[in-house]
Amino acid sequence: MNIRAVREGETEVLVPVHLEDVSFPPSQAPVFYNPAMELNRDISVAATAAFVKELSARRNMALSDITYVDALSASGIRGLRIANETGIHATLNDWSEDAYQLIRQNIGHLGLEDRVEATRRNANVLLHENRYNIVDIDPFGTPAPFLAAAARSAVHLLEVTATDTAPLCGAHLHSGIRKYSAVPFNNEYHSEMGVRILLGKITRELSVNDRAMSPLLSHATRHYVRTYLKIDKGAKRTDSMLEQLGYIAHCPSCGSRQAFSGIALFIPKECTRCSSERILAGPLWLGSLHQPEFCNMVLNEIENRNLGTKEQARKLIELCRDELDVPMFYDQHIICKRIGVSPSEIEGFLTALRDRGFAASRTHFSGTSFKTDADIGKIEDILFSL
Ligand code: SAM
Known part of the structure; x- marks a missing residue:
């Protein structure tokens, strides 16, 4: 495999030579690397840094004692940046031999052997066997096959990317129903639909383990959704999280919409405004998508860091912070x-x-x-x- 060095943030990483030179997509290279995800990774570094500063102060933990796993690492660029730029311990996992060897080479290249380890496991096995303070799932397409294991493994923070926006947003309806055990619909607010369908699925995976989540930050950007979820445990917290699951009834005729939350449901099909038949989406997450105080902490990190997408990241997080906390736009x-x-x-x-x-x-x-x-x-x- 031909490799070259790229620099993102404060980190130089070795990645396969493929993208600019030939016209096949990153997913078909021997090891995946997509430069278009730099914004996603820049925000991940800032959000993880903000979270771990607060966690280490609250729990009196050294940063190097906080454990993070990038369960689907490819070149390792995401987890290498997190380890290098935030100071926490990282496990970088990929089941591909090529990826595993490149991750090892990258750990040596950065001299991070004391804080970063490479593993070559099935991500689901690794996550079922180990707990980490922070679990990051950044797969090809849907994260759904990894959510049950991630929901067991993540102790404090769960970070998830989904690039299968067509199923999530209702454009590929049956695929969405299969992956997320929920019914989305595809209309003008399909991007918010995708975020809420994903959060609904994660909610149900966590609840099996008596665990709850509160979204710190969630965004739909270009072809992907990314979310950062604070994890809590306990039956009571889980029950109140589940009260924020529900349905959206939408009238395609007059554009009115109504949210129905909670478990016991009766949803009239008739639109209360124009009497046309409404369509239903759900179960999905009806609660907040962001915590404004956390967004401010992320903005502070963005401001004080050397990031290639600083301007874009700042604008995006400011919009998230200032967004009214109601479904749907x-x-x-x-x-x-x-x-x-x-x-x-x-x-x-x-x-x-x-x-x-x-x-x-x-x-x-x-x-x-x-x-x-x-x-x-x-x-x-x-x-x-x-
Ligand atoms: N996080 C990476 C980044 O920021 O560049 C990209 C990861 S890439 C989209 C997905 C990776 O997951 C691939 O390298 C693939 O080999 C790996 N993978 C897919 N299924 C896996 C599984 N069940 N266990 C471990 N690795 C897996």
């Missing part, structure tokens, strides 16, 4: 098209919502989207009046 252009008015400049429109007493914010999901506690009728009234 609206797309102004889609509503305007339906009711036959021209879209307004987004900040002016948000001000108009706030002036009428509603909470309103932009979202990280798209530039034309917004969140509000106003219902569709009120939103339309305001759009007509602008």
Whole structure:
């Protein structure tokens, strides 16, 4: 395998030579490396650094005693960066011999032998046999086959990437149902649907082990979803987490939506606004996607670090932090098209919502989207009046 050195953040890593030279996708190289995921890795370094600073202070732990596993490592770039740039202990695992040998070479290249180990196991076996303070799952496509083991293994923080956005967002409906034991639908807020379907699945995997999660940060960016979940244990916490699972009823005719949370459910199919038949998605996560205080800690890390995607990362995390905590976002252009008015400049429109007493914010999901506690009728009234 031909290799070359790349630098991301503060870390120089050896990766296979394949991408710029030939036109086959990263997944078909002997060892996977995708430079387009630098933003994902930059945010992972900042988020993990923020989390471990707080964890080491709260538990009086040395950073090098905090254990992290990158269960699906490929070249090891993600876990090598986490270890090198945050100071914690890392296990880098991949079942491929080529990947394992490259990880070992990279550990030597960085002189991290005292804090980083390479393993060549089936990720599910490794996670079922070991517990780690932090578990990171960054697979090809769906994380679903690894979630049961990850939910047992993660003691304090679970980090998950999913690149199978078509099943998650309802574009490949049956694949989504098979992978996530939930029904998504594909409409204007499909990207938020994907995040909430994934969080719903993780919630159910954790609850089997009497474990609960609270999302610290979750984002849908380009072709992937990434989430950072604080883990807690105990039946009571798990029960209250499960109360935040539920369904969304959406009316394709008038655009109204209604969330139904909790386990005991009766969901009328008829739209309460226009009497058309509604479609249902779920079970999915209806709770928060982010904790603003954690987002501020991540922003602080982004500010103080040498990151290749600093600007993009800052903008994304600021949008997440300031996003209203309600499911699901609206797309102004889609509503305007339906009711036959021209879209307004987004900040002016948000001000108009706030002036009428509603909470309103932009979202990280798209530039034309917004969140509000106003219902569709009120939103339309305001759009007509602008
Ligand atoms: N985290 C990496 C990064 O940031 O560049 C990318 C990982 S790549 C998308 C997925 C890796 O998972 C591949 O290298 C593959 O060999 C490995 N893999 C897939 N299934 C596995 C399993 N069951 N156990 C261990 N490794 C596995």
